[in-house]
Amino acid sequence: MTLLGDYEKFVNAFLDKNYLFISYDELDLKNDKQVILRHDVDVSIDLALKMAILENNSNVKATYFFLLSNLSYNLLADENIKKVKKIRELGHNISLHFDLSIYKNPRKSFIKEKKIFEDVFDENINIISIHQPTKAFLSNPENYFSIQNTYENKLLKKIVYFADSGGSFRYGSPLKSKAFQESKNIQLCIHPVWWMNSKKTVQKTIEEVLKNKSDNFIKHIKSTIKTFN
Numbered sequence: 001m002t003l004l005g006d007y008e009k010f011v012n013a014f015l016d017k018n019y020l021f022i023s024y025d026e027l028d029l030k031n032d033k034q035v036i037l038r039h040d041v042d043v044s045i046d047l048a049l050k051m052a053i054l055e056n057n058s059n060v061k062a063t064y065f066f067l068l069s070n071l072s073y074n075l076l077a078d079e080n081i082k083k084v085k086k087i088r089e090l091g092h093n094i095s096l097h098f099d100l101s102i103y104k105n106p107r108k109s110f111i112k113e114k115k116i117f118e119d120v121f122d123e124n125i126n127i128i129s130i131h132q133p134t135k136a137f138l139s140n141p142e143n144y145f146s147i148q149n150t151y152e153n154k155l156l157k158k159i160v161y162f163a164d165s166g167g168s169f170r171y172g173s174p175l176k177s178k179a180f181q182e183s184k185n186i187q188l189c190i191h192p193v194w195w196m197n198s199k200k201t202v203q204k205t206i207e208e209v210l211k212n213k214s215d216n217f218i219k220h221i222k223s224t225i226k227t228f229n
């Protein structure tokens with residue numbers, strides 16, 4: 001399997017076809033040629049920032065969703081807060097990527113996470129993306145939380161949905177799809193990890209990400225524990 005390749009070329013294909021990159025609240029089902037570019041940041045804020053800069057250079061805007069409760073990164077670390085704010089300054093939207101699989105009472109925990117996110121980033125969020133949706137949730141995702149989520153009909157059935165989960169487009173590249181040829185409205189879920197620094201295989205890509213993370217972590221530990229070198 002080869003990974004996805006040249007991201008700049010990929011987003012430019014949409015611009016060449018006169019697609020408009022919009023935010024979730026701008027979607028107008030009476031129009032076509034709209035693409036909502038969604039980024040679920042599962043692994044690395046650094047890679048998200050890299051992608052955000054590249055998109056800004058191409059005049060493309062996206063919505064970035066970040067995890068609060070996870071082992072991949074600490075969203076509340078000072079330098080990560082700065083990076084996420086930088087992503088917003090580049091013209092993108094930011095919101096919460098909510099992992100409901102870890103909670104006994106997801107609705108209650110959601111209210112807590114939403115409040116933290118909004119306080120830290122001084123932001124009012126009106127849509128969230130779900131990380132690892134459970135069967136119970138998927139059986140009826142409509143109005144599940146107090147605000148919209150990306151699995152609702154309006155975003156999954158009324159417009160066409162593509163995702164690069166696991167490092168490839170399971171149902172073929174959006175650029176080769178009938179929906180794209182016909183300028184249909186599209187929600188496009190892109191995980192930065194599969195495009196930024198991507199290697200030939202999933203395995204090699206993840207190894208590269210882990211190496212960068214481990215280098216940074218060692219630097220951090222050295223600065224925290226003075227007697228360790």
Ligand SMILES: [Zn+2]
Binds near residue numbers: 040041042130131
């Ligand atoms: Zn996710």
